[in-house]
Amino acid sequence: MSASHFIRQLVDDDLRSGRHTQVRTRFPPEPNGHLHIGHAKAICINFGIAAEFSGTTTLRMDDTNPTKEDTSYVDGIARDVAWLGFEWVALTHASDAFDTMYAWAEHLVEHGHAYVCHQTEDEMRATRGTVTVPGTASPWRDRPWAESLTELRAMRDGLRAEGSATLRARIDMAAHNMKLRDPPLYRIRKVDHHRTGDRWCIYPMYDYAHPISDALEGITHSLCTLEFDNNRALYDWVIEHCPVPCRPRQTEYARLNIGFTMMSKRRLLALVEEKHVTGWDDPRMPTLAGFRRRGVRPEAIRAFCERVGVARADNLVDADLLEATIRDDLEPIAPRYLAVVDPVVLEVTNWPDADRPSFSAPLWPDKPEPRRDVPFGRRLLVERSDVRATPEVGFHRLSPRAVVRLRHAFVVTCDAVETDADGRITRVLCTADLASRGAPVKAKGTVHWVAEHAAVAMRARLVERLFTVERPDLEEDFRSVLRPLSLGETTVMGEPALAALPAGSHAQFERVGFFVADAVDSTPGAPVFNRVVALRDNSRPAAAAAERTPATTTPAAPVAPPPPLPPVAAAWVANGATDGDARALAHDATTEARARALVAAGAPARAAAAAAVHVLADVPSPPPNATLVTWLARQADGTLSARAARAVLDHLVAKGGDVDDAIDALGLRQLRDPAAVMPFVADVLGAHPDRVSAYRGGKTGLFGFFVGQVIARSGGRADPAVVADLIKRQLDAS
RNA sequence: UGACCCGUGGUCGAAUUGGCAAGACGUCGGGUUCUGACCCCGAAGGUUCUAGGUUCGAGUCCUAGCGGGUCAACCA
Numbered sequence: 001m002s003a004s005h006f007i008r009q010l011v012d013d014d015l016r017s018g019r020h021t022q023v024r025t026r027f028p029p030e031p032n033g034h035l036h037i038g039h040a041k042a043i044c045i046n047f048g049i050a051a052e053f054s055g056t057t058t059l060r061m062d063d064t065n066p067t068k069e070d071t072s073y074v075d076g077i078a079r080d081v082a083w084l085g086f087e088w089v090a091l092t093h094a095s096d097a098f099d100t101m102y103a104w105a106e107h108l109v110e111h112g113h114a115y116v117c118h119q120t121e122d123e124m125r126a127t128r129g130t131v132t133v134p135g136t137a138s139p140w141r142d143r144p145w146a147e148s149l150t151e152l153r154a155m156r157d158g159l160r161a162e163g164s165a166t167l168r169a170r171i172d173m174a175a176h177n178m179k180l181r182d183p184p185l186y187r188i189r190k191v192d193h194h195r196t197g198d199r200w201c202i203y204p205m206y207d208y209a210h211p212i213s214d215a216l217e218g219i220t221h222s223l224c225t226l227e228f229d230n231n232r233a234l235y236d237w238v239i240e241h242c243p244v245p246c247r248p249r250q251t252e253y254a255r256l257n258i259g260f261t262m263m264s265k266r267r268l269l270a271l272v273e274e275k276h277v278t279g280w281d282d283p284r285m286p287t288l289a290g291f292r293r294r295g296v297r298p299e300a301i302r303a304f305c306e307r308v309g310v311a312r313a314d315n316l317v318d319a320d321l322l323e324a325t326i327r328d329d330l331e332p333i334a335p336r337y338l339a340v341v342d343p344v345v346l347e348v349t350n351w352p353d354a355d356r357p358s359f360s361a362p363l364w365p366d367k368p369e370p371r372r373d374v375p376f377g378r379r380l381l382v383e384r385s386d387v388r389a390t391p392e393v394g395f396h397r398l399s400p401r402a403v404v405r406l407r408h409a410f411v412v413t414c415d416a417v418e419t420d421a422d423g424r425i426t427r428v429l430c431t432a433d434l435a436s437r438g439a440p441v442k443a444k445g446t447v448h449w450v451a452e453h454a455a456v457a458m459r460a461r462l463v464e465r466l467f468t469v470e471r472p473d474l475e476e477d478f479r480s481v482l483r484p485l486s487l488g489e490t491t492v493m494g495e496p497a498l499a500a501l502p503a504g505s506h507a508q509f510e511r512v513g514f515f516v517a518d519a520v521d522s523t524p525g526a527p528v529f530n531r532v533v534a535l536r537d538n539s540r541p542a543a544a545a546a547e548r549t550p551a552t553t554t555p556a557a558p559v560a561p562p563p564p565l566p567p568v569a570a571a572w573v574a575n576g577a578t579d580g581d582a583r584a585l586a587h588d589a590t591t592e593a594r595a596r597a598l599v600a601a602g603a604p605a606r607a608a609a610a611a612a613v614h615v616l617a618d619v620p621s622p623p624p625n626a627t628l629v630t631w632l633a634r635q636a637d638g639t640l641s642a643r644a645a646r647a648v649l650d651h652l653v654a655k656g657g658d659v660d661d662a663i664d665a666l667g668l669r670q671l672r673d674p675a676a677v678m679p680f681v682a683d684v685l686g687a688h689p690d691r692v693s694a695y696r697g698g699k700t701g702l703f704g705f706f707v708g709q710v711i712a713r714s715g716g717r718a719d720p721a722v723v724a725d726l727i728k729r730q731l732d733a734s
Numbered sequence: 735u736g737a738c739c740c741g742u743g744g745u746c747g748a749a750u751u752g753g754c755a756a757g758a759c760g761u762c763g764g765g766u767u768c769u770g771a772c773c774c775c776g777a778a779g780g781u782u783c784u785a786g787g788u789u790c791g792a793g794u795c796c797u798a799g800c801g802g803g804u805c806a807a808c809c810a
Binding site for chain 1: 740745
């Protein structure tokens with residue numbers, strides 16, 4: 001069972017409350033590029049939520065802008081979603097609904113909710129105002145609706161030039177939310193659409209088309225990323241003013257960001273077009289096509305999306321988390337092989353060159369079958385990085401006098417490490433313990449190898465991160481932080497069994513990493529390998545450890561002097577209100593008026609202020625002030641606990657009447673006699689023996705739990721102070 | 735600068751809606767091992783951004799401040 005998040009809860013609530021009987025979601029990409037890992041999160045959320053609640057999801061191409069979109073991307077998108085493992089109930093297009101959208105545009109015009117505007121793009125921008133200054137109305141804002149309708153039809157019929165007219169919603173040019181300042185709904189684009197051809201020369205904007213598409217598809221939960229938060233008001237406006245068959249609701253969550261990864265479609269396109277990568281499916285790309293090519297399985301992507309969770313806070317996920325998830329996915333499924341990336345010759349001096357046997361070895365550790373044969377001989381190739389002429393401390397691989405296991409073969413003793421004039425290792429000489437194969441002989445370390453006579457040279461790409469910095473998206477020019485040679489194309493020497501792997505096969509090159517036989521470049525008998533991800537390296541030589549110490553700089557918290565009290569607040573403070581309450585009153589005139597009325601009716605200023613701010617603010621039509629004054633007095637004299645006071649208030653709001661009658665009707669007179677409270681305490685303590693002992697064992701945080709339970713059990717009547725005192729005595733006793 | 739959204743161990747994130755600050759990844763230590771992988775055990779790591787307020791009780795509610803983000807395309 002996966003961890004819950006706020007969207008799951010929302011959907012669950014809607015189902016429980018009967019607001020919906022089924023869940024329908026949609027994944028609405030614009031077909032103007034390829035899907036990336038950020039979209040994967042959206043896909044997992046939309047399809048995942050629907051699947052969890054036995055609902056359905058449509059895959060919708062959001063194709064409202066014919067100048068940017070292209071059919072060629074549609075197939076790629078559909079393929080990627082399917083690859084991730086999700087099934088759509090229907091593949092739809094925003095353009096499917098162009099007729100309805102247009103009809104409802106006329107509907108809006110006829111009801112005075114939209115008008116045709118002839119401002120130029122620049123004029124519209126200028127009159128929209130800014131975030132601080134309101135916009136000014138278009139001269140066409142109040143023209144007769146019939147005139148707008150005629151103009152709209154003229155636009156539709158191609159009688160108006162591009163840029164000469166738009167259909168605008170008539171909402172509020174002074175709205176704080178800029179999206180509401182009479183946003184364009186339709187613009188003229190005299191270009192063919194990839195699906196509707198030349199049928200239309202006007203096209204709906206996203207903010208208009210999206211809610212209609214949702215409504216027409218019966219979407220219950222329209223899930224999108226946080227940057228559409230401001231658009232929700234417009235979404236709701238469209239739903240409100242069009243004759244929609246149902247009313248979907250939009251909910252936003254934070255988009256995915258990953259370290260060392262660039263997610264912008266536009267810049268991804270630049271990488272491709274400027275040939276910094278080999279294509280959309282370059283194994284370094286964060287596109288789904290790229291991950292697939294690199295050998296990452298959809299299971300890993302889905303697990304990753306589950307691990308990062310869903311919330312509304314901005315985030316930057318460690319690139320390590322993605323790599324760890326990929327390893328976890330491949331670990332149990334990838335068969336093991338031996339391959340050497342940077343070979344150096346090792347000679348087993350007590351092994352005759354003519355003797356070239358094959359040793360059978362299992363493909364998985366801990367599993368005896370299946371197996372493959374690994375050729376052996378006098379001359380082997382081992383990893384250069386596994387050899388040292390003079391080892392550092394903690395190095396337990398090949399160095400003079402070291403005893404090392406050759407994986408699946410013998411334990412050898414290193415006799416000599418030969419180097420050339422530059423100190424570069426040229427040859428390693430060893431003596432094998434001929435009785436050690438398959439025997440429990442201890443060695444300092446284990447090393448992978450291939451027999452020189454049987455080694456197969458294979459192309460491999462030691463794929464590395466594309467960028468050298470964690471936030472390439474923050475760079476003025478991402479090109480300056482591209483890692484050179486990140487594709488890492490090289491030749492590796494592998495055991496013969498590797499050559500037989502078909503394209504798409506995963507393998508672990510032991511001690512090197514997880515690889516996949518490239519689906520494109522591999523040929524039968526000659527696979528080309530991509531490194532999916534390197535193995536985790538837990539080695540910790542002293543030098544590396546020092547290098548690893550994180551340099552975290554915590555910015556000093558700025559100390560701000562408290563701002564001056566507004567005059568209104570100062571007056572309240574002078575009369576006894578607390579500082580915070582006074583500020584709150586100054587902040588909201590309605591609340592302040594309410595508090596003042598209470599004081600006029602005879603309530604103490606402090607209590608009146610507190611009640612107005614903390615309780616009455618949520619009450620639309622409170623009881624008469626005289627009643628409230630009594631209500632406050634009952635709290636002051638201890639008749640009513642704070643908790644009970646709210647219940648009484650609810651009762652007064654609903655039924656009216658006298659405070660004391662309400663208290664009696666509800667039975668909420670506060671219990672202050674310890675003898676009356678004690679039974680509740682005993683009940684609670686008796687019901688939770690485990691927690692009682694936990695508390696006595698030191699988990700004192702449970703105290704609040706006990707108090708809460710007792711008060712709840714008493715129906716809110718028990719005096720908290722009495723309860724606390726009794727519990728303390730009981731728990732500290734014995 | 736205005737409105738809105740958001741601040742919980744290094745990272746991502748739970749917290750039964752006001753009552754015991756989960757979990758994962760990472761880090762550190764140990765065990766196991768014919769992969770320095772995997773696996774197993776253990777530990778550290780928190781003033782829940784800050785300051786006030788309400789409350790018996792605040793990560794949760796209120797106010798202010800600080801910090802981050804979004805919005806001012808006839809893009810989506």
